[in-house]
Amino acid sequence: MLSKNETKYIQSLYHKKQRDALNLFIVEGVKGVDELLGSDFTVQKIIATNEWEHPMMQQWPVQRVTESQLQQVSGLQKAHQVLAIVEQKSVVAQPPAKSAITLVLDDIQDPGNMGTLIRIADWFGITQIIASEHSVELYNPKVIQSTMGSFIRVQVAYGSLEALLSQSTVPIYGALLEGGSIYQEPSIKEGVLIIGNESKGIQASLKSLITKPVSIPRVGGAESLNAGVAAGIILSHLIHKG
Numbered sequence: 001m002l003s004k005n006e007t008k009y010i011q012s013l014y015h016k017k018q019r020d021a022l023n024l025f026i027v028e029g030v031k032g033v034d035e036l037l038g039s040d041f042t043v044q045k046i047i048a049t050n051e052w053e054h055p056m057m058q059q060w061p062v063q064r065v066t067e068s069q070l071q072q073v074s075g076l077q078k079a080h081q082v083l084a085i086v087e088q089k090s091v092v093a094q095p096p097a098k099s100a101i102t103l104v105l106d107d108i109q110d111p112g113n114m115g116t117l118i119r120i121a122d123w124f125g126i127t128q129i130i131a132s133e134h135s136v137e138l139y140n141p142k143v144i145q146s147t148m149g150s151f152i153r154v155q156v157a158y159g160s161l162e163a164l165l166s167q168s169t170v171p172i173y174g175a176l177l178e179g180g181s182i183y184q185e186p187s188i189k190e191g192v193l194i195i196g197n198e199s200k201g202i203q204a205s206l207k208s209l210i211t212k213p214v215s216i217p218r219v220g221g222a223e224s225l226n227a228g229v230a231a232g233i234i235l236s237h238l239i240h241k242g
Helices: 004-012 016-022 030-037 067-073 111-123 141-147 161-165 227-238
Strands: 024-028 043-048 062-064 082-087 101-105 128-132 155-159 172-181 191-195 212-215
Touching: 004 067, 016 024, 024 030, 024 141, 030 043, 030 082, 043 067, 067 082, 101 111, 101 227, 111 128, 111 141, 111 227, 128 161, 155 161, 161 191, 172 227, 191 227
Parallel strands: 043 062, 101 128, 101 191, 128 155, 172 191, 172 212
Antiparallel strands: 024 082, 043 082
């Protein structure tokens, strides 16, 4: 049973100001929480219905609630058995690493796009994302939900892209309409891929830092591609296949 204060407390974590003040965030659903419990994130509390079970659930404080009570504090259209309150990680942005591929996100605004991009990075084995300071927050519940658990394996750091990329010692690829065909590029073992804002693309101050402008040749009549779709296509041609 959740008290009124507990209910308000959990509901407050759907607001960025409160998440930042308490350094907490929410993970919902069986799959997300199950993956979370196998990670190095610190779980503060679990709210779950009697349906939810986990082999190691005795290691965390679990508060049992009814389905209607869980729905009351859920951000989902239909709550799914369990919700976890988790401590945020503090990550300091570093220049792109050598011998690795880094995904750089320039002012991505849509939470669904951000979550999808994190999931795509995870699919291709990319463990580092650098996002601009004005990109949507990692711990936004819609971002976390869209990652389908990939936020656990992909480190997302926020910082000045211009400052960080100016220190890069690896090739910098940028998704630009005027770039060369991605299909002509060889696969790589290290480098940076910049994906720009959904409507404005890559900001002008970063374009001068791009050493490899690339594009996806258009065959049909669509004006543009979704940021996640573009990133997936480009990465599928850049990632080393050997």
